[in-house]
Amino acid sequence: MTENPSHNRPYSGVIARLKGAGLRPTRQRIALAKLLFEGENRHVTAEDLHGEARAAGVSVSLATIYNSLHQFTDAGLMREVVVEAGRSYFDTNTGDHHHFFHEDTGSLEDIPGDQINVSELPAAPAGKSVQRVDVIVRVSA
Amino acid sequence: MTENPSHNRPYSGVIARLKGAGLRPTRQRIALAKLLFEGENRHVTAEDLHGEARAAGVSVSLATIYNSLHQFTDAGLMREVVVEAGRSYFDTNTGDHHHFFHEDTGSLEDIPGDQINVSELPAAPAGKSVQRVDVIVRVSA
DNA sequence: TCAACAGTTTAGAATGATTCTAGGGATGAA
DNA sequence: TTCATCCCTAGAATCATTCTAAACTGTTGA
Ligand SMILES: [Mn+2]
Ligand SMILES: [Mn+2]
Ligand SMILES: [Zn+2]
Ligand SMILES: [Zn+2]
Numbered sequence: 001m002t003e004n005p006s007h008n009r010p011y012s013g014v015i016a017r018l019k020g021a022g023l024r025p026t027r028q029r030i031a032l033a034k035l036l037f038e039g040e041n042r043h044v045t046a047e048d049l050h051g052e053a054r055a056a057g058v059s060v061s062l063a064t065i066y067n068s069l070h071q072f073t074d075a076g077l078m079r080e081v082v083v084e085a086g087r088s089y090f091d092t093n094t095g096d097h098h099h100f101f102h103e104d105t106g107s108l109e110d111i112p113g114d115q116i117n118v119s120e121l122p123a124a125p126a127g128k129s130v131q132r133v134d135v136i137v138r139v140s141a
Numbered sequence: 142m143t144e145n146p147s148h149n150r151p152y153s154g155v156i157a158r159l160k161g162a163g164l165r166p167t168r169q170r171i172a173l174a175k176l177l178f179e180g181e182n183r184h185v186t187a188e189d190l191h192g193e194a195r196a197a198g199v200s201v202s203l204a205t206i207y208n209s210l211h212q213f214t215d216a217g218l219m220r221e222v223v224v225e226a227g228r229s230y231f232d233t234n235t236g237d238h239h240h241f242f243h244e245d246t247g248s249l250e251d252i253p254g255d256q257i258n259v260s261e262l263p264a265a266p267a268g269k270s271v272q273r274v275d276v277i278v279r280v281s282a
Numbered sequence: 283t284c285a286a287c288a289g290t291t292t293a294g295a296a297t298g299a300t301t302c303t304a305g306g307g308a309t310g311a312a
Numbered sequence: 313t314t315c316a317t318c319c320c321t322a323g324a325a326t327c328a329t330t331c332t333a334a335a336c337t338g339t340t341g342a
Contacts (some may be wrong), residue, residue, distance in 0.1 A: 003299070023196075024337085025291065025338085026289090026337070026338075027337090029290090032288075041173045046328080046329080047328085060291085060292095061291065061292045062329090063292060064290080082224060082226050084223060084325065085223050085227065086229065086300080086328065087328070088226040089228065098263040100265070100270070109266065111263055114308080115261060115262075116257050116259065116261055116262055116263070117258075117259070117260045118258070119257075119311065120258045121257055122252055122256045124241070124278070125241060125280060128243070128280040128282055129280060129282075130278055130279070131244065132279045132281070133276065136275045136277075137262065137271055138273060138274070138275070139265045139266060139269040139270060141268060141270075165308085165309060165310085165318065165319075166309090167308070167319065167320080169319085169320070169321095170319090186299095188299085202302080202320065202321045203321090204300090204321060204323095207300065208301095226327080226328085227298080227299065228299070229300085267328080
């Protein structure tokens with residue numbers, strides 16, 4: 001019941017989510033969280049989200065878009081995916097999964113964690129621990 | 142015998158390599174190729190290589206460093222590795238392998254291709270073909 | 283209710299890696 | 313040696329992202 005809050009109070013779900021992450025539910029964060037977390041999982045760039053916010057009639061500065069995306073990521077609500085030098089994608093899917101990167105369109109597509117298997121991983125170098133394993137399958141026409 | 146040309150003519154190996162790639166063996170490209178391809182495989186940023194060239198007494202502009210790195214990559218002599226938004230690493234190892242990325246030092250470490258196994262890869266989306274599969278194991282203290 | 287402080291937002295400047303421009307220089311086929 | 317082609321480079325330009333500093337807002341507890 002934290003998932004798709006299509007109840008009567010349209011903001012409660014998103015507000016609870018922000019509070020749960022230790023973030024004040026400000027007008028900007030609520031609007032962005034609604035765009036990001038209601039509906040399907042998505043991969044967005046800062047510019048993408050800025051455009052969507054504008055289109056939705058919400059006025060938010062680009063600096064706030066970047067701040068929010070990083071705060072959501074630090075809070076574990078999203079993750080950052082790096083596939084191209086020079087552009088960052090933010091992913092609302094924080095579960096175990098990997099990506100197809102479509103080199104010609106610049107878009108990402110999820111590969112569920114159980115549809116890929118990385119084995120025989122060598123141990124992390126002395127004193128280090130593995131933070132994450134990213135598999136990026138680059139495809140193009 | 143293309144590998145470590147410690148013969149008497151110190152440039153012949155590198156020159157042959159450049160010609161073989163369809164690149165004119167200019168003074169700058171020869172110097173950079175020597176720094177990059179003689180000795181162990183390496184992961185460098187444009188700034189790294191620029192610094193090394195200067196240290197070696199070779200005057201090369203940063204624009205030429207970028208041009209050369211891309212030309213070497215396009216020619217298949219190197220490959221580009223993306224692990225952090227905002228910075229590109231170029232790798233002299235073009236064989237089958239993956240990477241540890243040390244998040245605290247920003248350095249890359251090879252994982253030989255036979256020490257990691259990616260299986261059950263789903264088929265590439267319709268009409269697309271897989272260009273490359275990158276596995277990045279992010280580690281930190 | 284509301285003062286007051288900490289947390290937020292933002293316009294605009296600043297950064298930093300990379301790319302572009304355009305003019306002078308080097309290379310190599312003939 | 314010639315000459316067309318390919319290269320190199322300083323410096324300007326891009327572009328995504330971050331920073332600054334000042335104005336604003338959410339929260340809290342008197
Ligand atoms: Mn980040
Ligand atoms: Mn490139
Ligand atoms: Zn994803
Ligand atoms: Zn490598």
